[in-house]
Amino acid sequence: MDVQRLELLRELSERGSVTEVARATHRTVSAVSQQLKLLEREAGLPLTERAGRGLVLTDAGRALARSATSVAVARERANALWDEFRNHATGEVSLVTFPTAGQMLLPGVLKNLAASNDLRVNCTDQDPELNDFPALTSDFDIVLAHSMPGHLSWGGRGLTVVPLMTEPLDVGLPANHRLADRAWVTAADVAAETWLGVPDGFPFQRILHEIELKVGVNVEVSQRFSDMRIIEAFIMAGLGIALVPRYTSGGSQPGKFVLRPLRGVTSERQIVALMRPDKAERLAVRTVIGALQTRAAEVQAEHSVVTP
Numbered sequence: 001m002d003v004q005r006l007e008l009l010r011e012l013s014e015r016g017s018v019t020e021v022a023r024a025t026h027r028t029v030s031a032v033s034q035q036l037k038l039l040e041r042e043a044g045l046p047l048t049e050r051a052g053r054g055l056v057l058t059d060a061g062r063a064l065a066r067s068a069t070s071v072a073v074a075r076e077r078a079n080a081l082w083d084e085f086r087n088h089a090t091g092e093v094s095l096v097t098f099p100t101a102g103q104m105l106l107p108g109v110l111k112n113l114a115a116s117n118d119l120r121v122n123c124t125d126q127d128p129e130l131n132d133f134p135a136l137t138s139d140f141d142i143v144l145a146h147s148m149p150g151h152l153s154w155g156g157r158g159l160t161v162v163p164l165m166t167e168p169l170d171v172g173l174p175a176n177h178r179l180a181d182r183a184w185v186t187a188a189d190v191a192a193e194t195w196l197g198v199p200d201g202f203p204f205q206r207i208l209h210e211i212e213l214k215v216g217v218n219v220e221v222s223q224r225f226s227d228m229r230i231i232e233a234f235i236m237a238g239l240g241i242a243l244v245p246r247y248t249s250g251g252s253q254p255g256k257f258v259l260r261p262l263r264g265v266t267s268e269r270q271i272v273a274l275m276r277p278d279k280a281e282r283l284a285v286r287t288v289i290g291a292l293q294t295r296a297a298e299v300q301a302e303h304s305v306v307t308p
Contacts (some may be wrong), residue, residue, distance in 0.1 A: 003075070073281055095288065097143060173235070207262075246303065
């Protein structure tokens with residue numbers, strides 16, 4: 001069976017439609033359909049079937065798509081072995097990050113990789129809902145994602161997951177707030193406050209739900225933003241309190257707002273790198289992952305404090 005046709009079948013299994021496969025592979029829809037028909041002829045079994053106006057994989061198609069992943073991994077492993085013999089990571093690595101991780105990690109990573117003249121990292125940012133992170137691995141070599149403990153939207157999807165760091169989420173308070181002089185706060189202390197939140201489906205929302213369960217009251221959220229800089233501006237204006245990432249906040253601005261650890265509720269996020277397993281084999285990708293791990297460790301060391 002033709003390897004490139006196998007890859008198209010794999011793309012169909014992950015992207016869900018021939019139209020999306022055509023878009024991602026820069027082909028026409030008819031060209032993709034024709035290649036899939038040729039693959040069916042090579043395989044000797046129906047690999048797709050009609051579902052409404054689209055195509056879905058048969059059981060045989062799904063099994064062969066999984067095999068296509070193994071083939072892709074083997075090919076990339078062979079290429080990586082050759083690069084290792086040359087001791088040289090080359091090529092382009094595409095990376096997508098959510099904004100605060102990009103702020104925290106990427107400048108240092110790219111600075112550290114600047115000497116690798118034949119390695120180029122192309123970065124962009126998005127701030128998707130929690131369940132959308134895995135889908136981005138179809139279009140990017142590395143996806144920086146975050147989640148709350150115990151809720152991993154990428155579980156069972158066959159992705160390679162590299163943990164980078166755990167970042168505490170503190171309660172951001174106006175500098176003149178009645179709780180600002182505390183060393184830490186509890187759910188009971190802050191449940192009745194006016195909160196600034198994130199859109200529904202974003203990870204931080206789960207912590208507000210835990211506060212509600214802990215205290216038994218509904219948390220009032222006055223405004224919702226996906227951009228933490230806007231949230232911080234509202235805190236400084238005295239318009240509410242919010243959960244703020246400790247390492248990437250502007251909370252070290254005296255007289256503007258302060259950060260206080262939240263005791264009694266798990267308030268942290270896990271930051272990981274997600275990759276398709278074949279892309280994770282590339283020496284260039286592994287080089288970037290190593291730089292991300294190094295920078296993440298440096299950030300944690302820079303902010304190392306004893307949490308009350």
